[in-house]
Amino acid sequence: MECAYMATFAYAVQISHDQGLSWTTGRVATAGPDWIRKDVEALDPNHLASDVLDKEYRERLLGDGTEPVPLLQVLVWDQPLAQGAPTATSSTGTDSQWQATGDLIEEIANDIRHFEDEKKTHEAAAASAQTAITNAKARLANVVTSAARMKMPQASIAHRAGRSREWVRKTVG
Template identity: 65%
Template sequence: MIIYAFTVQTSRDRGATWDTGPVTIADPAQWRREGADELTAEELASDVLDQTYRQYLDGDGTEAIPLLQVFVWNRAIPSGPPTATSATGLDSQWQATGDLIAEIAADIRHFEEEKRRHDAAAASAQLAITNARHRLASVVTSAARMQMPQVTIAHKAGRSREWVRKTVG
C-alpha cells in the first residue's frame, strides 16, 4: 500500500502568489474509488481538488473562489517534485459549477412559482374580504331598518357604534 501526502494551494490573485495549505497524509482507504483496487496519485489529486472546489462552491458566496492546485507525493513527507498535480479550470470543476448554477436557478424558479401561488391566494382572500364587508354592510343596513338597536348591531358585528352609524348613514 502506497502512502500519499498532499497539499492544496490557493491563489486569490490569478496565480501571482500561492498560499500553501497544510500537508495531509492520505488514508488510501478513505480516498479509494469504488471498484478500484489501488488509488493512484493522479486520482487522489483529482479527487482532493474536486472535494476542495465543491467546499468552496458550498460556501456563502461572499467571496470569489480562488484558483486551486493540488500536489501529491507518493511518500509520507513531501520532497522533490510532486508525483501528481491537479488544478482548477478542468471539466469536473466546470461541471460542479454548472450543477450549482442549475440548482440555484431551479430554486429561484420554485420560489417564484410559490410566490405566484401565494399572490393569487392573497388576491382571492382580498376579494373574499371585500365581498364579506359589503355583505356585512348590507345586513347591518337591513338590521337598522328593522329597528335593531345600534349597540346590538355593533356588538354582533364586532365593530364600533360609530362604524354602524357611518354604514347605515
C-alpha cells in the same frame, strides 16, 4: 479489497486569489490506502490529486458564497513528504469542477424559481382573500343598512356584527 501496494502519498493543496500569479499552500497532508477508489486496486497519484481537488473545491463551493472560489491546485508526491517534483497535479478549470459549479448554479437557480412560484401563489391567495374581505364588508354594510331600516336597535346590530355602535351609525349614514 486488498491493494497492490500500500504506498503513502503526500499532497499539498495550493490556493490562488490572483488568477494563478501567486500560490499559497493551504494544507499539506498524507494519504494512504483509505483513499483508494472502489473502482481501482491501488492508490493512484493522479486519482488522488483529482479526488482531493474535487473534495476541496466542493467544500468551498458549498461555503457561505460571500466570495468566489479561488483557484486551487493539488500537488501529489509518491512519498510521505511533500518535497521535490510532484508525481501528479490537478487544478481547477477542469470539466469536473465545471460540472460541480454548474450543478450548484442550477440548484440555486431552481431554488429561486421555486420561491418565486411560491410567492406568486401566496400573493394570488392574498389577493383573493382581500377580494373576499372586501365583498363580505360590502354585504355586511348592506345587511346592516337593511336592519337599521327595520328599526333593529343599533346596539344589537353592533353586537352581532362585532363592530362598534359608531361603525353602525357611519354605515347606515
